[in-house]
Amino acid sequence: xxxxxxxxxxxxxxxxxxxxxxxxxxEARVSAEAEEIAAAERIVLPGVGSASEAMRRLRAAGxxxxxxxxxxxxxxxxxxxxxxxxxxxxxxxxxxxxxxxTVRRLEPSVARPVPHMGWNRLTTLESDPxxxxxDPQSYFYFVHSYAAPLGEFTLAPVEYGERLSAVVRxxxxxxxxxxxxxxxAAGARVLANFLSL
Amino acid sequence: MTLAQRYRDEGADELxxxxxxxxxxxxxxxxxxxxxxxxVLDIPFCVAGGIRSVADAESVLNAGxxxxxxxxPALADPGLIDALSRRFGAQCVVVGIDSELTAExxxxxxxxxxxxxxxxxxxxxxxxxxxxxxxxxxxxxxxxMGSDGVRHGYDIExxxxxxxxxxxxxxxxxxxxxxxHFTAAFREAGVDAALAASVxxxxxxxxxxxxxxxxxxxxxxxx
Numbered sequence: 001x002x003x004x005x006x007x008x009x010x011x012x013x014x015x016x017x018x019x020x021x022x023x024x025x026x027e028a029r030v031s032a033e034a035e036e037i038a039a040a041e042r043i044v045l046p047g048v049g050s051a052s053e054a055m056r057r058l059r060a061a062g063x064x065x066x067x068x069x070x071x072x073x074x075x076x077x078x079x080x081x082x083x084x085x086x087x088x089x090x091x092x093x094x095x096x097x098x099x100x101x102t103v104r105r106l107e108p109s110v111a112r113p114v115p116h117m118g119w120n121r122l123t124t125l126e127s128d129p130x131x132x133x134x135d136p137q138s139y140f141y142f143v144h145s146y147a148a149p150l151g152e153f154t155l156a157p158v159e160y161g162e163r164l165s166a167v168v169r170x171x172x173x174x175x176x177x178x179x180x181x182x183x184x185a186a187g188a189r190v191l192a193n194f195l196s197l
Numbered sequence: 198m199t200l201a202q203r204y205r206d207e208g209a210d211e212l213x214x215x216x217x218x219x220x221x222x223x224x225x226x227x228x229x230x231x232x233x234x235x236x237v238l239d240i241p242f243c244v245a246g247g248i249r250s251v252a253d254a255e256s257v258l259n260a261g262x263x264x265x266x267x268x269x270p271a272l273a274d275p276g277l278i279d280a281l282s283r284r285f286g287a288q289c290v291v292v293g294i295d296s297e298l299t300a301e302x303x304x305x306x307x308x309x310x311x312x313x314x315x316x317x318x319x320x321x322x323x324x325x326x327x328x329x330x331x332x333x334x335x336x337x338x339x340x341x342m343g344s345d346g347v348r349h350g351y352d353i354e355x356x357x358x359x360x361x362x363x364x365x366x367x368x369x370x371x372x373x374x375x376x377x378h379f380t381a382a383f384r385e386a387g388v389d390a391a392l393a394a395s396v397x398x399x400x401x402x403x404x405x406x407x408x409x410x411x412x413x414x415x416x417x418x419x420x
Contacts, residue, residue: 013289015261019236049286108364113389115288115335117366119210119419139419141210141241143263143288145335182241182263184205 005040008032010057017046020181024192034062047079052091068098073197074173081175090146098173103148112161115145122156122166130174130193138186140178201234207404216246217310220269225253228260235261251280268293269307272318282333292334296322297342326362340370348374356386368392376410383416
């Protein structure tokens with residue numbers, strides 16, 4: 001088993017994630033190779049772009065079947081977290097099905113523009129190693145137009161008109177809707193926690 | 198670089214890098230520099246300056262920027278917004294608008310980074326705001342040219358007019374000179390964020406002090 005691998009699901013902007021691990025003194029490689037991913041110690045599933053395009057790429061690379069079978073820690077970020085669910089309304093896409101539920105589109109209103117873009121606090125934090133040492137008042141940076149509902153695997157909700165899943169975990173599979181790599185010290189703490197799972 | 202780190206340490210929530218002479222000079226923002234900034238910065242940052250194609254945007258995003266902002270190139274080729282939004286998602290695509298009140302109403306301007314080349318695009322700003330949202334913009338930065346650089350306050354009336362037709366995050370730009378100008382933009386114009394340059398660069402307003410005042414005024418910000 002070697003190091004941390006960031007899955008190249010076709011989106012741009014993997015550098016900011018790599019730099020975030022680098023700031024923690026950890027090296028993270030980018031790969032779309034099933035063999036390299038299966039052999040990694042930890043795996044990060046990022047995601048910028050659309051659910052349908054990301055799933056198409058994961059299927060084409062043979063990763064849609066590999067990912068749910070992994071036993072090492074996996075962290076989905078933003079769209080990457082949404083892909084852990086069964087289904088996404090974005091392009092009516094069948095996702096990885098690791099977590100139960102459907103990702104829905106946020107409804108814009110005057111007070112709540114969509115995309116939801118900005119810094120928010122998490123409403124509550126379950127006790128979990130992924131959230132260890134976090135100040136409950138910490139703010140995290142969110143950018144998304146789709147969101148996962150609350151469920152039995154929600155570790156922390158965020159309020160944006162309604163309560164949504166901000167952090168989820170089922171066994172080795174973790175997901176965060178915010179961008180830890182752009183959430184200052186609090187985000188770095190979440191990534192550091194992931195590295196010690 | 199030093200500025201970027203200083204603002205991060207002082208509590209800025211997002212940094213926007215404008216290479217304002219890129220478009221008028223027909224070039225695009227320096228990639229190696231974006232990469233150096235991305236390496237040290239752990240808050241979101243947006244890069245603007247001469248991004249004319251999906252390939253231009255891709256290289257800036259691959260260098261570590263969070264979002265790209267397009268202004269003059271989008272006025273020249275509005276289809277650029279659709280292409281960027283399809284490829285990277287609306288959340289990556291900011292449209293900057295340089296706007297000024299004319300006898301015909303608010304009009305959008307191009308190439309404002311070079312006074313000699315600045316020209317009125319002929320586009321009505323409120324129409325343009327509607328159009329860029331339909332094309333897939335995820336955020337709009339409205340720079341009110343009439344108030345830009347003079348520090349007499351944001352153009353609240355204009356921001357309100359744009360807010361009324363804007364369903365994506367709206368960022369106020371141009372005119373910040375005092376803490377109460379920020380409060381007014383959030384309270385009276387309902388913007389989602391306020392951008393300023395010179396008052397921070399020149400140390401006229403300290404970010405921590407500004408945030409304290411906004412919190413005291415009941416506006417939720419990250420302390």
